[in-house]
Structures are given as C-alpha cells and as structure tokens.
Amino acid sequence: MGSTLNESEARDLIFSHAFSRDCAGRVGVELEWLVDVDGGGTGERSRAGLTESVSLLARRAGARLAGDSLVSLEPGGQLELSTRPAGSLSACVDRAASDLATLRALATAQGLVLRGAGLDDRPPRLRIAHPRYLALDQYYRQVGGQGRALLCSTASVQINVDAGDHSSGWRGRNRRWALVNVLGPVFMAMFANSPTNVRGRQVRSGRQVLRLATDPARSGPLPPSDDPRSLWAEHALGTRVVAVRSLEDGAWEVPCGRLTLRRWLRGGGPRPVQASDVRAHLKSLVTPVRACGHLELRMIDAQGGDDWVVPLAVVAVLLDDAQSSDAVWRLLGASAVASGRTGWRRAAETGLSDPALAMVARTVMHIALEGLPRLGVPSWALDAVERYADAYTLRGLSPADRRPAGSAAVA
Incomplete structure (x- = not known):
C-alpha cells in the first residue's frame, strides 16, 4: 500500500509530471483507426465477432512490429498504433509507416479494414470490457450527453512533442505551450x-464538437500561460475524479457527487489519496493539449490513407525547426486567432470555411512546406504534405468538405 498525499504533495506531483523533461526535438505519434469487416455487412461476423477479431489482431501485431510500436484497443474496439519517442521527425515517420504497413497486412489477412476518420457513424458500442473503460462509461452516463460515443466512436491522430526547457526561444516551455x-x-x-x-x-469535426460538449471541464481547452505548470496543476486539482480504485480488490467505483481531486485531498473522498490515484486522475484529463511529461496534441481527427503523416510533419516542423517556429510565432502575434472555448468550437464547426482561419492555415502550411526539407523527412512524406496542401489547405478546404456527413474514409 502506498503512502498518502496531502494537497501540497499532490500539487508537487502534478507539477513535476506535467513538464518533466527539459528538452525539445523528440516526436511520437499515436494513430487511431476505426475497424470494419472487409465488405461491410451487419451480420454476426461483422458485429459480435468484430471484438474478438480486433483483439486477436492487436495480439498478433504486438509481437511483429519491427519499429517497436505499441498496439492497443480503445473502448469501442478502435485500434491504436503508438510509436516510441523518436529523436527526429524522419525516424518517427519511418517507424510509424513500417509498423502501420505490418498492421494493415495483418488486418487484411483477417478480413478487417482500418478506416481513417474522426467519427464512426455506427451506433456506439462498448466492446472492450476493461475495468477502467467500464468506469469511464458509467461516469459519462452520470455526466450526461454522449459520453459513450466519445469513448467508442472516435479516432484521432495524436502527436507527441517535447514540452521544452527553461529558455525563451523556440525550445522554451512557455512558448511551446502557447x-x-x-x-x-x-x-x-x-x-x-x-x-x-x-x-x-x-x-x-463532429468528433471535436462531441468532445467539447461532453464534460467540458475535462475536455475543453486551456489558455496560453506564462506558467503552464501551475496552470496544469490547478486544472488537475479542480477537475472531477472519474473513479476511485479499491485498495482491496482493485475495482473501480464512480464517486457520487462532484468529487474533484482537491476536494478528495481535503477529506471529501472515500479514503485518503495516494500517488497512484493522482496519476490515474491525470490520465483522465483530455484537454486538446495535454501536459503529460511531454505535450500531447489531441485535436486532430484521424486521417484517411497515409495522410496521417501530414499533421505529424506540420506539427513537428513548426515546433522543432527553429526558423519555422520563429516564423509561425510572428504570424500568431499578428493574427487574431480565437483560442478560447468559443474559438475552438467555431473551428470544429466551420473548418476552413472561416476566412480568418483559412488565411492563417494557408500561411502555416507555407511555413511548414518551406521548413520540412531542413528536417530531412522522407521524400514520400514531403510529397504527401504537398499533395494535401494543394488538395485542401491552400483551397480553404479540409477532408470533411469532400465527404458527406456521416461517412468515413477507408484507410
């Protein structure tokens, strides 16, 4: 049994966990995929048998990925491929592409198809009965709204970059957070x-509209800050606890009422708080940018085919190429991008049909295209970014503009 924490000790733990490495330059990616039976259909094979098929695929892939990526299952049976942190964008792209090719081949051999889309149009179904997922499902039923759809019907490209150091330039923690x-x-x-x-x-982006509307205190954006560590600690302390784990049998129980971590630390919970409770709570925080030792960008919908490489490359070059970072920093200083809760929701609703967003997006893409050759990315990845820019961003479009509502692109 671990030692209990008071509020000051918990704050210190959160503070150190949020930005734990004073470095910049590493990058990783988590690719989530919706999974279908090849050929579609609604029978026993495509519904009841899908959970078993996806679980088998995850087990097989876990033993065969040369790039050492991790394969895991999300609550609705979505498949996630997570690379290890790489020392360069090029290395990250190579590992992800290699392991994804293996995963796709294994999926094809099992009659499965990986779909790259942010939101599944099928009714949400909790397929993976992990105790933590069951607790999350119960919690969201208490909160109301469409929590099960959030858990079971969404997929994203999550990009992980170093949080930065104490400097004031492109490597600096405060600037990278902002x-x-x-x-x-x-x-x-x-x-x-x-x-x-x-x-x-x-x-x-129906996925992001759903996320921002479901338990917004947990999933909504945080502002830029001159002290992001303290900002994150306050956010964690003031957010509701999803579930408390029993010290006897390990079962998760959703607490009654609005039990925040701060209230629990002050004696309002079922038992004293341990360090493991704080760590579990931190995993439940799903802001668009999450501070978890590094920065995890969670606002990007899953992409069709190999277009996952485009947001990965764009984010990495804007954060980790000094010239590109300086250029986009100057751009944002001169632009009126609304980054409050209203601005985030508007971006999810309108995409690049908003003229102000479209103008900034075009400039951001030009900066990225100019900087990517300096990072030495594989030629196919650079070609993919150029094709995407020409097809979408430079025309004021996103993939959503080329698809009917409720459909999903096949990977």
Missing part, C-alpha cells in the same frame, strides 16, 4: 475529418 494552444483551432480546422449533422447543420 504556440500549440493558439495553433490548436487552426490544426483542428485544417485536418477536420468527421463531417456530421448537428441540429440540422453540418459541422466539419
């Missing part, structure tokens, strides 16, 4: 890929 949070709505609009009808009108 940059990704101000750029977040732009990225969301550029890569919107979940067109959905919401109350009679089409939104470009």
Whole structure:
C-alpha cells in the first residue's frame, strides 16, 4: 500500500509530471483507426465477432512490429498504433509507416479494414470490457450527453512533442505551450475529418464538437500561460475524479457527487489519496493539449490513407525547426486567432470555411512546406504534405468538405 498525499504533495506531483523533461526535438505519434469487416455487412461476423477479431489482431501485431510500436484497443474496439519517442521527425515517420504497413497486412489477412476518420457513424458500442473503460462509461452516463460515443466512436491522430526547457526561444516551455494552444483551432480546422449533422447543420469535426460538449471541464481547452505548470496543476486539482480504485480488490467505483481531486485531498473522498490515484486522475484529463511529461496534441481527427503523416510533419516542423517556429510565432502575434472555448468550437464547426482561419492555415502550411526539407523527412512524406496542401489547405478546404456527413474514409 502506498503512502498518502496531502494537497501540497499532490500539487508537487502534478507539477513535476506535467513538464518533466527539459528538452525539445523528440516526436511520437499515436494513430487511431476505426475497424470494419472487409465488405461491410451487419451480420454476426461483422458485429459480435468484430471484438474478438480486433483483439486477436492487436495480439498478433504486438509481437511483429519491427519499429517497436505499441498496439492497443480503445473502448469501442478502435485500434491504436503508438510509436516510441523518436529523436527526429524522419525516424518517427519511418517507424510509424513500417509498423502501420505490418498492421494493415495483418488486418487484411483477417478480413478487417482500418478506416481513417474522426467519427464512426455506427451506433456506439462498448466492446472492450476493461475495468477502467467500464468506469469511464458509467461516469459519462452520470455526466450526461454522449459520453459513450466519445469513448467508442472516435479516432484521432495524436502527436507527441517535447514540452521544452527553461529558455525563451523556440525550445522554451512557455512558448511551446502557447504556440500549440493558439495553433490548436487552426490544426483542428485544417485536418477536420468527421463531417456530421448537428441540429440540422453540418459541422466539419463532429468528433471535436462531441468532445467539447461532453464534460467540458475535462475536455475543453486551456489558455496560453506564462506558467503552464501551475496552470496544469490547478486544472488537475479542480477537475472531477472519474473513479476511485479499491485498495482491496482493485475495482473501480464512480464517486457520487462532484468529487474533484482537491476536494478528495481535503477529506471529501472515500479514503485518503495516494500517488497512484493522482496519476490515474491525470490520465483522465483530455484537454486538446495535454501536459503529460511531454505535450500531447489531441485535436486532430484521424486521417484517411497515409495522410496521417501530414499533421505529424506540420506539427513537428513548426515546433522543432527553429526558423519555422520563429516564423509561425510572428504570424500568431499578428493574427487574431480565437483560442478560447468559443474559438475552438467555431473551428470544429466551420473548418476552413472561416476566412480568418483559412488565411492563417494557408500561411502555416507555407511555413511548414518551406521548413520540412531542413528536417530531412522522407521524400514520400514531403510529397504527401504537398499533395494535401494543394488538395485542401491552400483551397480553404479540409477532408470533411469532400465527404458527406456521416461517412468515413477507408484507410
């Protein structure tokens, strides 16, 4: 049994966990995929048998990925491929592409198809009965809204970059935090890929509209800050606890009422707080930019085919190429990008049909295209970014504009 924590000790733990490495330059990616039976259908094979098929695929892939990526299952049976942190964008791209090719081949051999889209149009179904997922499902039923759809019907490209150091330039922690949070709505609009009808009108990123509307204190954006560590600690302390794990049998129980971590630390919970409780709570925080030792960008919808490489490359060059970072920093200083909760929601709804967002997105893409050759990315990846820019960003479009609401692109 671990030792208990008081509020000051918990704050210190959160503070150190949020930005734990004073470095910049590493990058990783988590690719989530919706999974279908090849050929579609709604029978026993495509519904009841899908859970077993996806679980088998994850086990087989875990033993065969040369790039040492991890394969895991999300609550609705979505498949996630997570690379290890790489020392360069080029290395990250190579590992992800190699391991994804293996995963796709294994999926094909099992009669499965990986779909790259932000939102599944099928009814949400909790397929993976992990105790933590069951607790999350119960919690969201208490909160209301469409929590099960959030858990079971969404997929994203999550990009992980170093949080930075104490310097004031492109490597600096405060600047990197500010940059990704101000750029977040732009990225969301550029890569919107979940067109959905919401109350009679089409939104470009239904996934993000869903996320921002479901338990917004947990999933909503945080502002730029001169002290992001303290900002994150306050956010963690003030957010509701999803579930408390029993010290006897390990079962998860959703607490009654609005039990925040701070209230629990002050004696309002079922038992004293341990370090493992704080760590579990931190995993439940799903802001568009999450501070978890590094910065995890969670606002980008899953992409069709190999277009996952485009947001990965764009984010990495804007954060980790000094010239590109300086250029986009100057751009944001001269632009009026709305990064509050209203700005994030508008970006999810309108995509690049918003003229102001479209103008910033075009400039951001030009900066990225100019900087990527300096990072030595594989030629196919650079070609993919150029094709995407020409097909979408430079025309004021995102993938959602080329698909009917409620559909999903095949990977």
